[in-house]
Amino acid sequence: MLPTRGVGKSSLFITWFESGWDAGVRDTKETSDVFPWNKKPWWSSNRSQFIFIRTDVLTTWPWRDSHKMYLLRGRGEIVIRCTYCVAVGKWSLDILLRGCVQMATKFKVTDQVFFDITIGDEDVGRIVIGLFGDITPKTVKNFLALTKNGIDGRTYEGTTFHRVIKKFMIQGGDIVGTGSKVGTGSISIYGKYFEDENFEVKHTAPGFLSMANAGKDTNGCQFFITTVPTPWLDGHHTVFGKVVEGQDVIHKIEQTPTDPEDRPSKPVIVKSVGIIPTHDPFYVSDEPYE
Template sequence: MIMLLIFFTILKFIRNLKKEEMIFNKRNDIYMDISYVNIESKERVTERIIIKLYYDDVPRTCLNFYKFVEGFEVEEEDGKIKNLRYLNSTFHRIIKDFVIQGGDVVRHDGRGSISIYGKQFEDENFMYKHDRVGLLSMANHGPDTNGCQYFITLGKAEWLDGKHVVFGEVLGEYLDVIKRISMVETRGRDNRPTSMVSVVGCGFIKKSGKDEL
């Protein structure tokens, strides 16, 4: 309850998004280094995925994701600034052959949500379909309730079309990584991993090929 009050009821303002931030570098792909326990070796490993965002077609949704990779500041009631980002966030829900879901930067358990536009923001468009493995899409709990959570598809999921906004993809050479992650042991009806699956590094791949952040 205290955490919810801090993040939701005591947000006096979210720092203004500058106009130039809407023209963020469209050449930047995103990397995520993900730590998990490999189902075969039983050892904890860290593997990288590279994500391409559909900047031109879904700009508001991409900017939301981009800013949580970079780190997004909000002001708490006591005036302190809190930096929210995907670094150290977890994948709290993994369903084999369906999705891996993460991005809760508020509660880290799938119950929290916030966006750079406020608590939530509208569905931008449904231009892209959930027609293959590796698509990056917004998690929500109904129309126009997008926040910070996202999922990556593990196959076709056409029943999600028109309900969840696809805004990027995992590049093909990294699809085997998300397939390996999808094999981790889970428990319960909420398909929570039995061992932590977390983002231990994230940032941008510049045109030069060098990592940033």
């Protein structure tokens, strides 16, 4: 049960140990060093020995990190505290994970598309990409439209991966530029450009699908797929999907010889594209080899 509104400084603690659950009411002051009110809603210690999350009681736990998974190691412990703070006039839920390590971050796949790829005259296989429609609905809507119907009949079918950099990424999606101008075009269902939707998903692993741009709020049709973690791109490019099949095809593209401007010596062509019905959404993680 929750303490009454008048208690103010008392909290309900629920603690999980290896031996099971324990609950009890304690005075807040006893653990003020563990649950400080002046901390931000999310923080962790070095090597994630302590993970702390704070959220309003009437919102989804844990705050905006509901897709994170944690593994308790050794003699790990979870402490959950529900407190009414007189100073701010509201209940909050505090979660402390002690002795834990973050395992992976999960992302819900709402839609899937496929790209069949040729390099030169050789069919090298199919790439299937899962899209994060709940996290980046606007970006996903644009990508699906350019895959299915396109703009004025122009879709991703027949486009190329025009920029390939080993141990970095492969870039494609220009449905506007032709010849030497491929890689300079921009168009979207919202206009020539549309704004950065968010930077919630990070470039933490190979296989992430992210928007290419020419600067802030200049998203269009071009995209890239990472081949290594690229954290320096966080906060600058919107990640909106991940490769779920065809990682070997990505590797083949990455290994294609290129000229000094990073253009493949043999054309890497998206021979055909399509949408795969996804009636049952599923989750992928940022594990490199999932």
